[in-house]
Amino acid sequence: MLTDVMLPSFPDWFRFDPTGASPIVAVAALLLCGWYVYGAIWMWTHGRRWAIPRTIAFILGCALMFVIATFGVNRYASVSLTALMFQQITAMTVIPPLLIAGSPGRLLLRSTPHHGAGRLVLRAAHAGLRSRWARALLHPLMPIAIALAMFPALYLTDLISLVMATRVGADLLLAFFLVAGIVAAVPLWSSDPLPRAPSFPARLVDIFVEIQIHAVLGLVLIRAGTPLFAAYATPQQGSDPGYDQAIAGMLLWTYAELPLLIVLIVCLSRWRSRDRRRARVNESHEDAELVAYNAYLEQIDQKSRPR
Template sequence: MNDQWVSGPVWIPEAPPSWATYLAPTLQPIPLIPAIAVVLGALYLAAAIRLWSMGRSWSVWRTAVFLLGCIIIMITMGAGVEGYGLRMFSVFMFQQLTLMMAVPPLLVLGRPGTLLLRATPHRGLGRLVLRLAHAGLRSRAARIVLHPAFMIPVFLVSFYGVYLSGIADAMLPSWYGHVTLELLFLISGVLFTVPVLSTDPLPVKQSHLGRLLDIFAEMPLHAFFGVVLMMATTPVVDFFGTLPVAWDVDPITDQGIAGGLAWSYGELPSVLMLLIIMVRWQRDDTLTSRAADRRHNREGTPELDAYNAYLEQLRQRSERHDRQR
C-alpha cells in the first residue's frame, strides 16, 4: 500500500494489524538491517567453524546466543512488523526496545571480539584486521564511546530527545530517516551493553559495582518515558497522530500501548542483565577467596606473622624491663 506520509522504498500493509500479519515473512523493498544481521551471523558462524576445524574450542552456547540475536533482528526488521512500524507508534517502540535492550545482550554474550581475535589469521588481510582491532581497543575514541558519561546521555536522547524535540517528526516520514533511527538504536544499545556485560577485551574494564550503577542509572529512563506516553491525551509525535483508516487503530490508544511497552518490556532485559552481573560478582568473589586461602595455606600469612613477631618483641622487652626493676 502506498502511503502519503512515508517517502522512499517502503511497503506498508493494507490489512489491519494482527499477530498473523505482524509475523508474515514480508521483506521491505530494501531490507538493509535484515541483510546486516545475515552478514553478521554468517561471519560469526564462519569464524566459529574455523576454530572448530582447527581443533580449538569455542562455546556452542555463545554461538547459539549470538545467532539468536541475529535471528531476532531479522524477524523484527524483516517480517510484516516492519511495515506496521513505519506508521504505528506501538510497533515502532517495540522495535526500538528490541534493538536497544533485547538484542545487544545476546550479541555481547556471544563474545564476538574474542572470537575475532582467535579466528582471524595472522597473515595477509587477517594481519591488517587484527592491527585495526588492537588499534581500536587502545584508541581514545573507544574509551569515550564506552564511558557511562557518554552512553547515559545517548539513552536520554534516544527516548526524550528523539520523540520530544521533533527529531522523530523530521526523520520518520522518510525511509532513510526511519532506517537511520533504527540503526542508531541498535548501535547505541550495543555500546551501552558492552561495558556492562562484555567479557571481551575492552579499553577499560569496569568493576562489578560500576556495572550495577550503570544499569540502575539506565533503568528509570525508558520506564519514566513510558509513563509520559501513557498519560498523554494528545499525540506526542505528530507523525503517529494519523494512521491508515483501513487499520482501524486509534492513535491515542496506540500511543498508550507504546508507553506500556517502554515501561514494561524495556525493564525485563535490564533486570536480566542485573542478575547476570550479580551472579558474576558472587562467582568472582568466591574464586578470589579460594585463591587467597590456597595462597595462605602454601605461603602462610607474612603480614600476620610479622605482626605477631612484633607483639612478641614487645612482650619480651616488657619482661626484661620488669626483671631489671
C-alpha cells in the same frame, strides 16, 4: 471505545515483507551471521574449541536483526507507535546481549590467520580496541547518555516524527538503534577483557538510571490524553492513536525493563563471584603467611632449646 480500536495485527508483524525492508540492517545481519558461522566452522575443523551456546546466541541475535528489518514490524513502524517501540526495544536491549554473548571479538582474534590479509585485520582490530575512541565509548556514562538521547531527546521533542517522515530516515534510525544498543550493552554484558572495564557500582548506576528513563517515558506515553507525535496522530486503518501510544508506553514498562532486570541480576552475580574469588585468594595468602610464621616460631624454639 476500545472495542472500536483496530491496531495492526500482532501476527502481521512477523510475516516476511521484503517490500518494506530496511536494507542496511538486513544486509548487516546476513554478513555478520555468515562471517560468524565461517569463523566457528574454521575453529571446529582445525581442532580448536568454540562453544556451541555462543554460536547459537550470536546466530539468534542476527536472526532477530533480520526479522525487525525485513518483516512486517518494520513496515508498521511508520504508522504504529507500538510497532516502532517494539522494534526499537528489540534493537537496543534484546539483540545486543545476544551478539555480545557470542564473543565475536574473541572469535575474530582466534579464527583470523596471522599472515597475509588476516594479519592486517588483526592489527586493525587491536588498534581499534586500544584507541581513545574505544575507551571513550566504554566510559561508564556512555550508556546513560545513549538512553537519554534515544528516549527523552527523541520522543519528548517529537524529533521522532521528523526522522520517520522519510524511508531513509527510518532505515538510518533502525541502524542507529542497533549500534547505540551495542555500545551501551558492552560495558554491562561483556565478560571479555576491555580497554576500560567499568566498576560494578558504576554498572549498577547505569542500570538503575536506564530503568528510570524507561519508566518515566512509559508513564508519559500511558498518561498522555492526546497523541504526542505528529507522525502518529492520524488514525490508520481505524486505529486510535491514543490507544496505540498507551500500548507503546506499556512496552517500555514491561518489554524494555526485562533485559535490564536480567543484566542487574547478572551484574550482582558477577560482583559476588569476584568478591568470593578475592576472598579465597586473600585467605590462601593469609594461610601461607600463618604457616611461614609458625615455621619461623618453631625454628626459634629449636634454636633456644639446650643441647
